[in-house]
Amino acid sequence: MPLISRLPIFTQELFYYQIDNLSEWQEKIQHIIMAEETNLKTEPSERCNVFAGRTDWNSHQRYKALDDLGTEIRLSLEDFIRKEGYDIPTLALHECWVNWYKKDEHAVPHKHDNFLAVVLFLNVEDSESYFFVHADNNAVLQKKETNHVTYNNLKQINVKDGTVIFFDGKVMHSVSANKSNKTRVTVAFNFVPIYDEIRHEHK
Numbered sequence: 082m083p084l085i086s087r088l089p090i091f092t093q094e095l096f097y098y099q100i101d102n103l104s105e106w107q108e109k110i111q112h113i114i115m116a117e118e119t120n121l122k123t124e125p126s127e128r129c130n131v132f133a134g135r136t137d138w139n140s141h142q143r144y145k146a147l148d149d150l151g152t153e154i155r156l157s158l159e160d161f162i163r164k165e166g167y168d169i170p171t172l173a174l175h176e177c178w179v180n181w182y183k184k185d186e187h188a189v190p191h192k193h194d195n196f197l198a199v200v201l202f203l204n205v206e207d208s209e210s211y212f213f214v215h216a217d218n219n220a221v222l223q224k225k226e227t228n229h230v231t232y233n234n235l236k237q238i239n240v241k242d243g244t245v246i247f248f249d250g251k252v253m254h255s256v257s258a259n260k261s262n263k264t265r266v267t268v269a270f271n272f273v274p275i276y277d278e279i280r281h282e283h284k
């Protein structure tokens with residue numbers, strides 16, 4: 082029998098950092114949730130992947146606090162992109178919305194198309210609800226004589242209040258049902274990379 086070697090293929094990265102002035106953002110977003118729950122109710126009427134309270138897709142155009150938050154996050158990401166040398170000249174905020182998960186509310190596995198997906202976890206530490214990323218459901222070679230599984234297509238991302246994560250929007254992700262009585266609050270953003278100058282190196 083020939084010597085058969087193994088080579089891991091396809092790795093995927095997710096990036097994260099802690100936001101400044103967490104308590105100020107928590108307070109501002111709480112005001113938005115209160116307004117939405119009492120009379121504004123901008124939640125889209127079409128069914129979506131978030132089975133919880135949420136605001137409309139363009140909430141950065143409806144609420145100044147979200148526009149400011151989107152700008153602050155964009156500047157941090159652009160700084161990181163420049164320092165790391167990634168080929169993303171400018172980011173434009175395309176969509177932004179607030180999610181709040183009460184007991185048993187959740188988000189089913191879904192993707193954010195071609196966007197750079199960003200999530201700020203504002204109030205999550207006291208809720209018993211978790212963020213998961215899912216690998217594609219490829220066929221794997223599984224030994225029949227063992228219960229030990231080396232393949233894993235699901236990963237729990239542990240975050241704190243104030244954690245911002247960003248990742249390729251094509252990565253499948255979900256939020257498990259909140260089993261606590263504490264509301265879980267997150268803010269989601271979809272950014273588009275913009276090439277606003279002629280790419281001379283590709284002429």
Ligand SMILES: [Fe+2]
Pocket residue numbers: 191192193254269
């Ligand atoms: Fe999502």
